[in-house]
Amino acid sequence: MTATKGLEGIIATQSSISSIIDDQLTYVGYDIDDLAENSSFEEVIYLLWNQKLPNEQELKSFKEDLASNMELPNEVIDHLKSYDLSTVHPMAALRTAVSMLGLYDSEADEMEEGANKRKAVRLQAKIPTIVTAFARLRKGQDPISPKKELSFAANFLYMLNGKEPEDIEVEAFNKALVLHADHELNASTFTARVCVATLSDVYSGVTAAIGALKGPLHGGANERVMKMLTEIGEVDNAVPYIKEKLANKEKIMGMGHRVYQKGDPRAKFLKEMSKELTKLTGHSKYYEMSIKIEDYIKEEKGLPANVDFYSASVYHSLGVDHDLFTPIFAVSRVSGWLAHILEQYDNNRLIRPRAEYVGPKGQTYKSLDQR
Numbered sequence: 001m002t003a004t005k006g007l008e009g010i011i012a013t014q015s016s017i018s019s020i021i022d023d024q025l026t027y028v029g030y031d032i033d034d035l036a037e038n039s040s041f042e043e044v045i046y047l048l049w050n051q052k053l054p055n056e057q058e059l060k061s062f063k064e065d066l067a068s069n070m071e072l073p074n075e076v077i078d079h080l081k082s083y084d085l086s087t088v089h090p091m092a093a094l095r096t097a098v099s100m101l102g103l104y105d106s107e108a109d110e111m112e113e114g115a116n117k118r119k120a121v122r123l124q125a126k127i128p129t130i131v132t133a134f135a136r137l138r139k140g141q142d143p144i145s146p147k148k149e150l151s152f153a154a155n156f157l158y159m160l161n162g163k164e165p166e167d168i169e170v171e172a173f174n175k176a177l178v179l180h181a182d183h184e185l186n187a188s189t190f191t192a193r194v195c196v197a198t199l200s201d202v203y204s205g206v207t208a209a210i211g212a213l214k215g216p217l218h219g220g221a222n223e224r225v226m227k228m229l230t231e232i233g234e235v236d237n238a239v240p241y242i243k244e245k246l247a248n249k250e251k252i253m254g255m256g257h258r259v260y261q262k263g264d265p266r267a268k269f270l271k272e273m274s275k276e277l278t279k280l281t282g283h284s285k286y287y288e289m290s291i292k293i294e295d296y297i298k299e300e301k302g303l304p305a306n307v308d309f310y311s312a313s314v315y316h317s318l319g320v321d322h323d324l325f326t327p328i329f330a331v332s333r334v335s336g337w338l339a340h341i342l343e344q345y346d347n348n349r350l351i352r353p354r355a356e357y358v359g360p361k362g363q364t365y366k367s368l369d370q371r
């Protein structure tokens with residue numbers, strides 16, 4: 001038995017949810033380019049969970065279902081208030097609050113398919129409310145209740161900022177949600193599947209996935225991209241800064257990908273949005289710095305920008321706090337996690353690979369006084 005580091009190239013499951021073939025991403029056979037240009041995030045969630053796009057009536061009732069499940073139990077709001085709001089990272093808050101939601105769901109351990117789908121709706125609906133409530137509480141503001149008539153994207157921005165967003169903001173945010181919704185067997189989705197393959201519950205699966213997304217090699221990279229752009233400060237500093245990082249063998253956040261060799265098909269949309277939004281909001285220097293970094297890394301290392309790279313300047317332009325970038329990723333990706341959790345339950349087998357043992361062998365136990 002020989003181990004493959006990082007399970008690179010291992011086909012670990014079959015799935016009908018999303019695919020990456022020849023550097024192109026599809027959700028249930030629909031090209032991401034088509035969905036990014038045309039679909040609402042609600043349609044995409046429906047697609048991922050039902051393997052088909054909704055008709056008008058199905059979409060209407062799905063949106064109503066989501067909207068009517070967005071409110072949080074008071075106990076969860078009270079718990080959020082009890083955190084050390086000046087130091088707790090919002091991803092840690094989200095991980096804890098999602099786990100806590102399970103305590104207040106009478107169907108939490110119900111394994112029947114209908115119950116799992118109802119929990120999926122509740123989780124998808126409540127996660128934006130958790131993220132925005134936490135973001136407001138730590139600024140000394142009261143959480144804002146969702147407006148049932150707003151779209152998912154508009155509601156998030158409304159609950160975050162306390163005012164209804166402009167159309168251009170909603171359009172950009174909706175597109176970002178569509179682009180982040182699912183991505184085959186990425187680390188957080190795999191984590192969710194491993195967890196529920198023990199026949200553990202949906203809340204455990206999503207809590208585990210949030211933990212995996214939080215890391216800087218995965219979803220946590222977008223916050224670090226913005227930290228890097230802020231440190232760079234001015235466009236002319238970009239290349240010298242990156243040269244120094246590479247000389248110190250440091251990784252450049254938002255660059256590189258395990259699967260994509262030529263490029264991440266989502267990045268071009270975020271790049272275009274970054275160009276437009278940074279111009280509109282007077283933050284063009286972040287777009288220009290990003291271009292310099294992308295070109296330099298491509299030239300020096302042959303690495304493409306990934307989805308996290310341009311999303312940083314997009315969210316910054318939308319006025320979002322930098323440590324909320326990864327929670328926003330979770331607001332979208334929970335749709336994919338839930339699709340994979342439902343698929344795993346539907347055709348389950350315990351996920352239990354083997355390890356290649358490389359430790360010492362044949363040791364003889366010595367009593368404490370002989371060690």
Ligand SMILES: CC(=O)SCCNC(=O)CCNC(=O)[C@H](O)C(C)(C)COP(=O)(O)OP(=O)(O)OC[C@H]1O[C@@H](n2cnc3c(N)ncnc32)[C@H](O)[C@@H]1OP(=O)(O)O
Binds near residue numbers: 250303307308
């Ligand atoms: C939504 C997402 O999760 S997208 C990914 C978000 N993560 C990031 O942006 C973090 C930065 N990127 C990375 O760390 C990596 O590219 C990953 C984790 C995304 C994928 O990496 P892997 O396929 O495991 O490649 P690995 O980390 O083994 O790197 C292979 C080589 O490329 C180099 N490399 C890979 N990414 C980078 C990077 N961002 N900056 C500099 N060098 C890099 C490594 O140093 C290594 O070089 P070496 O062979 O000379 O030692």
Ligand SMILES: O=C([O-])CC(=O)C(=O)O
Binds near residue numbers: 182186258306
């Ligand atoms: O697929 C991956 O390894 C990471 C990624 O791009 C994602 O989760 O969107």
